[in-house]
Amino acid sequence: xxxxxxxxxxxxxxADVPTTQGSVQQSAEPDDSEVARxxxxxxxxxxxxxxxxxxxxxxxxxxxxFGPGPDAEDVTQQTxxxxxxxxxxxxxxxxxxxxxLVGVCRHKIADTWAKRERQRRSTEAAASxxxxxxTTGPGSELATEVADRVLLLGELNRIGQPQRSIxxxxxxxxxxxAQIAARTGIPLGTVKSHIRRTLERLRDRLEVDGAxxxx
Amino acid sequence: MQHxxxxxxxxxxxxxxxxxxxxxxxxDCAECQREVASLRRSVDVLAVPALxxxxxxxxxxxxxxxxxxxxxxxxxxPRPAEMEAGLLRGIPMPTPTEVETxxxxxxxxxxxxxxxxxxxSRSDRRPATRWLPLAAAVLVxxxxxxxxxxxxxxxxxxxxxAQTGLDPLPEQVASGTAEVRERGGVRELQVDLDVxxxxxxxxxxxxxxxxAQRMVPVGIVQQGATVLRLPDxxxxxxxxxxxxxxxxxxxxxxxxxxSVVRGExxx
Ligand SMILES: [Zn+2]
Numbered sequence: 001x002x003x004x005x006x007x008x009x010x011x012x013x014x015a016d017v018p019t020t021q022g023s024v025q026q027s028a029e030p031d032d033s034e035v036a037r038x039x040x041x042x043x044x045x046x047x048x049x050x051x052x053x054x055x056x057x058x059x060x061x062x063x064x065x066f067g068p069g070p071d072a073e074d075v076t077q078q079t080x081x082x083x084x085x086x087x088x089x090x091x092x093x094x095x096x097x098x099x100x101l102v103g104v105c106r107h108k109i110a111d112t113w114a115k116r117e118r119q120r121r122s123t124e125a126a127a128s129x130x131x132x133x134x135t136t137g138p139g140s141e142l143a144t145e146v147a148d149r150v151l152l153l154g155e156l157n158r159i160g161q162p163q164r165s166i167x168x169x170x171x172x173x174x175x176x177x178a179q180i181a182a183r184t185g186i187p188l189g190t191v192k193s194h195i196r197r198t199l200e201r202l203r204d205r206l207e208v209d210g211a212x213x214x215x
Numbered sequence: 216m217q218h219x220x221x222x223x224x225x226x227x228x229x230x231x232x233x234x235x236x237x238x239x240x241x242x243d244c245a246e247c248q249r250e251v252a253s254l255r256r257s258v259d260v261l262a263v264p265a266l267x268x269x270x271x272x273x274x275x276x277x278x279x280x281x282x283x284x285x286x287x288x289x290x291x292x293p294r295p296a297e298m299e300a301g302l303l304r305g306i307p308m309p310t311p312t313e314v315e316t317x318x319x320x321x322x323x324x325x326x327x328x329x330x331x332x333x334x335x336s337r338s339d340r341r342p343a344t345r346w347l348p349l350a351a352a353v354l355v356x357x358x359x360x361x362x363x364x365x366x367x368x369x370x371x372x373x374x375x376x377a378q379t380g381l382d383p384l385p386e387q388v389a390s391g392t393a394e395v396r397e398r399g400g401v402r403e404l405q406v407d408l409d410v411x412x413x414x415x416x417x418x419x420x421x422x423x424x425x426x427a428q429r430m431v432p433v434g435i436v437q438q439g440a441t442v443l444r445l446p447d448x449x450x451x452x453x454x455x456x457x458x459x460x461x462x463x464x465x466x467x468x469x470x471x472x473x474s475v476v477r478g479e480x481x482x
Contacts, residue, residue: 049293081286
């Protein structure tokens with residue numbers, strides 16, 4: 001918990017009205033962990049709170065990936081819909097809710113790439129069929145990459161803590177192993193060996209199920 | 216022959232500098248090189264800018280919540296004032312880019328050989344190619360300008376340390392304001408823009424040196440308010456100009472040379 005808490009800077013320091021632990025007043029804004037608890041419980045109000053607090057960051061990621069417009073809006077929308085319908089999969093002990101939402105958003109971005117790649121290939125296939133030409137060969141490099149991205153994001157979800165946070169800090173925050181050790185308080189040698197084992201695990205996953213071998 | 220420590224090879228796959236002994240060995244050992252290459256595949260697949268931690272906050276347009284409410288059947292609604300506050304929440308590290316570019320001069324003619332500054336030193340990391348597809352990733356999007364929620368800033372995001380009005384460049388119809396706030400050692404740039412809708416291109420904000428010779432890309436902006444985290448350590452006295460450009464969807468991460476508004480930060 002304390003480890004993943006470092007993944008995102010303190011969220012919720014701006015507009016929150018401080019609440020006293022355990023006795024949340026009706027008028028007061030709940031803190032982030034209270035929002036997370038009620039989100040998991042299926043309290044509709046918690047979905048609106050989560051959206052108020054974190055939709056701008058999720059949408060910022062979506063816009064960074066696809067530019068402003070319908071694709072980015074779809075990613076943001078799908079992130080919150082999936083998070084809500086799949087809320088039973090959220091584990092508070094694995095990290096704060098906004099970090100989980102960011103992870104869901106990554107999946108939606110990767111899914112959107114994969115969807116586009118399928119559309120592109122079916123358009124190409126239709127075009128070559130129309131020309132009575134042979135269809136294009138095995139997956140392009142791009143097709144391989146988008147498929148592997150979906151595969152590996154799924155594998156990341158299966159990695160326990162602290163290994164997952166360590167590799168996420170390396171992949172997504174571009175930190176060196178020394179910076180990761182400093183941020184998490186985990187000894188340098190432990191960080192290094194976790195990184196190696198995780199990269200080996202991801203490599204194995206690619207070797208067994210990677211798109212390059214399937215095509 | 217003593218091979219590299221496996222942990223060292225994993226770090227090399229992540230783009231970190233190996234120890235001098237390992238680096239020397241790695242230069243000549245095909246076996247260790249193969250190990251690095253095989254471990255690097257997942258790095259190449261996942262460590263891309265589009266999947267990086269959030270670096271900018273942007274209010275989603277109202278239809279996004281409408282679709283969520285329709286799909287989930289919830290009857291509640293987010294409150295506009297709280298959405299504004301959400302825009303000002305802390306956001307993690309920006310992704311660095313490191314590119315050569317031609318720079319639009321303030322006077323119109325682009326001086327040659329100017330450079331886009333990296334956000335932070337990457338001397339101990341893999342070359343910047345890991346991050347260069349940023350603009351290419353943006354390119355993938357069909358950029359149809361969608362109405363954003365225009366928000367008014369309420370000063371809740373920390374102390375204002377610098378601000379400026381953004382004035383149109385010649386023949387541009389656009390205006391705006393920019394403000395740098397500091398909170399807990401983190402600086403954020405909020406840009407409020409009144410700009411024409413674009414089709415097939417998008418707006419990007421930069422910090423420029425006073426002579427527009429060097430510049431730092433800060434992020435994508437749109438009509439209304441956008442909040443972006445500033446690169447750590449950037450000296451606003453050295454990069455006082457806030458510049459908003461129109462960037463075509465050409466995958467080129469450098470400044471297009473077409474600026475719409477500009478202003479000089481005063482502290
Ligand atoms: Zn060797």
